[in-house]
Amino acid sequence: MTDGAAVEIAVVGAIALDEIHSQAGDIDQLLGGSAVYASLAASLLAQVAPISVIGDDFDQSLLQPLIDRGVRLDGIEQTEGPNFRWGCRYSADGDVRETLYTRAGVYDSHPILVSEPIRDARFVLLTAGNPDQNHRAMAQMNEPELVAIDTIEREVAERRGEFREQLRYADIVSINTLETAHLIQWPGSEDDPGLPIAGWQEIRALGPSTFILKKASHGVEIFEDDRRTLVSAVPGIRAIDPTGAGDTFISALLSALARGCDLVQSAVWGCAAASFAIEQFGIEGILSTTREAISARTSMIRVNDVPASTLIPPTR
DSSP states (O other), X not given: OOTTSOOSEEEXXXXXXXEEEETTEEEEEEEEOHHHHHHHHHTTTSOEEEEEEEETTSOGGGGHHHHHTXXXXXXXXXXXXXXXXXXXXXXXXXXXXXXXEEEOTHHHHSOOOOOGGGGGOSEEEEOSSOHHHHHHHHHHSOOOSEEEEEOOHHHHHHSHHHHHHHGGGOSEEEEEHHHHHHHHTOSSOTTOTTHHHHHHHHHHHHSOSEEEEEOGGGOEEEXXXXXXXXXXXXXXXXXXXXXXXXXXXXXXXXXXXXXXXXXXXXXXXXXXHHHHHTTSXXXXXXXXXXXXXXXXXXXXXXXXXXXXXXXXXXXX
C-alpha cells in the first residue's frame, strides 16, 4: 500500500512482544498484538492501517512483515517507555488460554493520535485493548461507515462498565463465550445454551446491530436481527498457537465486507483465515497464507444448510 492510497480499514490496538507456551513449544519476544494480527489478515483484501503506540524498547525492524504486506504504518507512534508485553499458556487442545501477564506499558499511558489520512477510513476495528484508547481514537475518526469491536477477557472482566459504554460506537461486536458471560454477568456456566441468546439480547439493547459469538474450534454464531447463523471452523486443523485467531477472524471478515461480500460470506472468509493463523507460532501462519489458499478452505466450512462460497472476494 502506498502512502497516498486511501485507508479502508483502521485497526486500533496494541503492537506487542509476546511470550507463548503451547503444546507445540515455547517462544518469547515474538512480534504480536491485536493490531499486528488484524492488520496482516485484513491486508490480503483491503488497504489497512494500524493505530497504535509502541515503546522506545521496541525494535521497529520487527515491523518489516507489515511493510512487506503493504500495511500503512504512519498511524504508529513511538514514545519513551516500555512496550506492550503479554504472556500466555494454552491447554493441550488450544481452546483454553491462561494469561500469565499483561504489561500494557505506553499503550495504556500515552494517548493515541490518529493521523489525518487515517481519519477517513471506511471501517474501524477496535481490538482488544484499553477502552480509553478506543474512545480517543473514535473521537478523531470522520464518521466511518462501520465500526467493529473485538476484545479480550481482561478488559471485559476488569473494566466491564467502560467496555459496555463503548459498545455505542459499534455495529458489530465479536467476543467469545467467557467474555460474553462477564459482559452480561451471566449466573450460569459458559456451556449453558441460554447464554448466546441472553448475550445477544443485552448487546442489541446497547446499540450494536450484529453480535458474533466466537467459539474457538467450534466456529462462530452470528446474531443479526432475528437471524441466527452457525458458521463452523475449518475441520482437522492442528492448533499450534491460537494467539491472534480472533483478531484474524474479525479483520478478515471486515476486509471481505469491504469487497462487497455479505455478512455470512465474510464470516466464512474470516473463519478460513483464522485457521491459518493458528497453524504456526505467532504471525507466521497468516504471513504464509494467500487469498487463494483461504478461498480453498471456505469450501470446508459449514453454514447451517447453506453452502459456503468458495469465491475469492475481488480486490477492487
